[in-house]
Amino acid sequence: MDNVIIQLNNITKKFDGEIILDDITLSVKKNEFVTFLGPSGCGKTTTLRIIGGFERPDEGEVYFDGQLINDIPPFKRQLNTVFQKYALFPHLNVYENIAFGLRIKKMDEKNISTKVERMLELFNLKNYGKRRIDQLSGGQQQRIAIARALVNEPKVLLLDEPLGALDLKLRKEMQHELKAMQKQLGITFIYVTHDQEEALTMSDTIVVMNDGIIQQMGSPIDIYNEPENAFVADFIGESNILSGVMIDDYLVEFLGKRFECLDAGFGRGEEVDVVIRPEDLDLTPAGEGKLEGIVKSVIFKGVHYEMDIDARGFEFLVHSTDMAPVGATVGLTLTPDDIHIMEKGD
Amino acid sequence: MKDRTKYFAYPYVVWIFLFIALPAFLVLLYSSTTKESNGLTTIHFTLENYKKFFQPIYLNILWDSIYLAAVSTVICLILGYPAALIISNTHVSKRNTLLFLCILPMWMNMLLRTYAWMTILGNNGILNNFFAFIGLPTFNMLYTRGATVMGMVYNFIPFMILPIYTALSKMDKGLLEAADDLGADKKTVFTKVILPLSMPGVISGIIMVFMPAVSTFIIPQLLGGNKSMMIGNLVEKLFILNGDWNFGSAISMVMMIIILLSMSIMNKFDIDKEGGARLW
Numbered sequence: 001m002d003n004v005i006i007q008l009n010n011i012t013k014k015f016d017g018e019i020i021l022d023d024i025t026l027s028v029k030k031n032e033f034v035t036f037l038g039p040s041g042c043g044k045t046t047t048l049r050i051i052g053g054f055e056r057p058d059e060g061e062v063y064f065d066g067q068l069i070n071d072i073p074p075f076k077r078q079l080n081t082v083f084q085k086y087a088l089f090p091h092l093n094v095y096e097n098i099a100f101g102l103r104i105k106k107m108d109e110k111n112i113s114t115k116v117e118r119m120l121e122l123f124n125l126k127n128y129g130k131r132r133i134d135q136l137s138g139g140q141q142q143r144i145a146i147a148r149a150l151v152n153e154p155k156v157l158l159l160d161e162p163l164g165a166l167d168l169k170l171r172k173e174m175q176h177e178l179k180a181m182q183k184q185l186g187i188t189f190i191y192v193t194h195d196q197e198e199a200l201t202m203s204d205t206i207v208v209m210n211d212g213i214i215q216q217m218g219s220p221i222d223i224y225n226e227p228e229n230a231f232v233a234d235f236i237g238e239s240n241i242l243s244g245v246m247i248d249d250y251l252v253e254f255l256g257k258r259f260e261c262l263d264a265g266f267g268r269g270e271e272v273d274v275v276i277r278p279e280d281l282d283l284t285p286a287g288e289g290k291l292e293g294i295v296k297s298v299i300f301k302g303v304h305y306e307m308d309i310d311a312r313g314f315e316f317l318v319h320s321t322d323m324a325p326v327g328a329t330v331g332l333t334l335t336p337d338d339i340h341i342m343e344k345g346d
Numbered sequence: 347m348k349d350r351t352k353y354f355a356y357p358y359v360v361w362i363f364l365f366i367a368l369p370a371f372l373v374l375l376y377s378s379t380t381k382e383s384n385g386l387t388t389i390h391f392t393l394e395n396y397k398k399f400f401q402p403i404y405l406n407i408l409w410d411s412i413y414l415a416a417v418s419t420v421i422c423l424i425l426g427y428p429a430a431l432i433i434s435n436t437h438v439s440k441r442n443t444l445l446f447l448c449i450l451p452m453w454m455n456m457l458l459r460t461y462a463w464m465t466i467l468g469n470n471g472i473l474n475n476f477f478a479f480i481g482l483p484t485f486n487m488l489y490t491r492g493a494t495v496m497g498m499v500y501n502f503i504p505f506m507i508l509p510i511y512t513a514l515s516k517m518d519k520g521l522l523e524a525a526d527d528l529g530a531d532k533k534t535v536f537t538k539v540i541l542p543l544s545m546p547g548v549i550s551g552i553i554m555v556f557m558p559a560v561s562t563f564i565i566p567q568l569l570g571g572n573k574s575m576m577i578g579n580l581v582e583k584l585f586i587l588n589g590d591w592n593f594g595s596a597i598s599m600v601m602m603i604i605i606l607l608s609m610s611i612m613n614k615f616d617i618d619k620e621g622g623a624r625l626w
Contacts, residue, residue, distance in 0.1 A: 104530050
C-alpha cells in the first residue's frame with residue numbers, strides 16, 4: 001500500500017445536477033505512467049482537476065501519499081500540472097515562466113538559474129530563455145509548459161491533453177520524449193487523453209473512462225487484448241462487434257454459425273457481445289473459410305489494406321496485407337483466440 | 347477590386363482634414379500670429395503668445411491643472427481598479443447589470459450631473475443638512491479644490507473602470523490556475539499575474555481620465571468656484587471674455603504638446619504587445 005501515491009475513494013462530482021463522476025475509486029502507484037482515456041465529456045479531465053485541487057469532489061476522498069488532501073488548495077499540493085492550453089504567462093519571457101514556481105518558493109537566484117538552465121537544456125531550448133512566449137511555436141510552448149511544471153520537482157505531474165494542439169509528427173516525437181523523461185526523472189505521470197494510440201504508446205496503466213465511470217483499468221496489453229466490455233473494445237482500436245449467443249462454455253454462435261472460443265462462465269443461451277479485431281480476420285480463397293463474404297470496398301493504408309466485407313448481412317472491417325478486389329467472394333477464418341466474448345452492453 | 351476599395355477611405359480623409367487637421371492648423375496659425383493680423387495681407391507672425399504663457403502666473407495654473415488632474419486620476423485608479431476586479435469576478439448573469447450601472451450616469455448630460463453635485467455639496471446642501479441632522483458640524487465643501495477633484499473623479503471614473511475591466515475579463519483564467527498550481531497564494535497570484543496583465547487597461551484608464559481631467563473647465567468652474575482656476579478655464583476665459591484668441595490658441599497648443607508627450611511616455615510602459623485592452 002505504501003507504494004501508492006494517489007488514492008481516490010468513491011469520488012462523485014456533479015455540475016448543475018448532472019453527474020460527471022460517479023463513484024470513482026482508483027489508485028496510482030509511485031513512478032507509474034497512468035493515462036485517463038476516454039471520449040470528451042467522460043470525466044477524465046474533471047478527475048485530473050480534482051487531483052490537482054481545481055475542483056472539489058462532492059463526495060469521496062482524495063489521498064496524496066497517505067494524506068487526505070480534499071481541503072488543501074492547489075498551491076499547497078506537491079504536484080504540478082501541464083495545462084491543455086499551456087497557460088504560459090504572456091508577460092514573462094521563457095526563463096521567467098520556468099522560474100515562476102521557484103521564485104515563489106523564494107529560492108536564491110543562483111539555484112534558480114542552475115535549475116532553469118538545466119530545464120532549458122533538457123528540452124532543447126538552450127538559447128530561448130530571453131524569448132517572449134508569443135515568439136515560440138506550439139511545440140516549444142508545450143515543452144516550456146512541461147519544463148515550468150517539472151522544474152519544481154513535483155512528486156506527481158498532471159498532464160491534461162498536453163499534445164492535443166500539435167501536429168502528428170511532433171506529437172509522436174513528444175510522446176517518446178515524455179515517456180523517456182518520466183523514466184529518467186522517476187516522477188509519477190498522470191496523463192489525460194482521448195487518443196487511444198497515445199495511451200497505448202506511453203502508459204504503464206490505462207484507465208478507460210466513459211460517462212463518469214471507470215470502464216476498465218489495466219496495462220495497455222490487457223486493455224487491448226482483453227477488453228472488458230464492448231465500449232472499451234470499440235474505443236481502443238477498431239473492432240467488429242456482433243451479437244451472439246453462448247451455446248456452452250467455449251462455444252459461441254453468431255451469424256448462424258458456431259465458433260470455438262476461449263471464454264467460459266456465461267450462462268447457456270446468454271446473449272453476449274462478440275468482439276473481433278479487424279487484424280485478426282484472415283482472408284482465404286472462397287469456400288475455404290468458415291464465413292464467406294463479398295468485398296464491398298478496399299482502401300490501401302500503407303502497411304495493410306482496409307476492407308469492408310459483407311458476410312451474412314454483417315459488414316466486417318478487415319485489416320490484412322492480403323487483398324481481394326471489390327466484388328470478389330472471399331472466405332474469412334477465425335481462430336478461437338481471435339474471438340472475445342463480453343457481457344451484452346446497453 | 348483592390349484598387350477600388352481605397353476610394354472608400356476618401357470620406358474619412360476628407361473628414362479628418364476638415365475636422366481635425368484644419369482646425370489644428372488654424373489653432374497653430376492663431377497661436378503664432380498677432381491679434382492685429384486679420385487678413386492674409388496683414389498677417390504677422392510672432393512667438394509673443396507662447397512667451398507670454400511662460401510667466402509664473404500662467405505656469406502656476408498649468409501646474410495646478412496637472413496636479414488636480416493627477417490627483418483625480420490616482421483616486422479614480424484606487425477606486426476603479428477594485429471595482430473592475432469585482433465586476434470581472436461577478437457571475438456573467440450579473441456582470442452586465444453592474445457594467446450598465448457604471449455607464450448609466452454617462453447617459454445624462456455632464457453639466458446636469460455637475461449641477462446636481464452643487465446641490466449636494468452646497469452650504470445648505472443635502473450633505474450638510476444630513477451632517478446637521480445627525481449632530482455633526484457642517485462645513486464648507488462647495489467651491490473648494492476638493493469639490494473639483496470630487497467632481498472630476500465622479501465624472502471620469504467610468505473611463506477608468508471600463509478599460510481595466512476589459513483587460514481583466516480578457517485574461518485567460520487558466521493563467522490564474524497555473525499560478526495557483528505553481529505555488530502562488532491569492533496575494534501572489536494578484537501581484538505576479540493579475541496586476542501585470544491588467545497594466546494595459548490601467549494605462550488606457552489613466553490616459554482616458556487624465557486627458558479630459560486636465561483640460562476640463564466646467565467642473566472647476568461650477569464646483570471649484572474661483573479657487574481653482576484650471577487651464578481649461580483660462581482658455582475659455584481668453585476666448586469668451588477677453589477675445590484673445592491668439593493667446594488662447596497658444597495655451598491650447600502647449601496643452602496639446604504636453605498631452606501628446608505624456609501619452610507617448612505612457613505607451614512606452616505598455617509592454618503588452620497583444621493589443622487588446624488598449625483603446626488608443
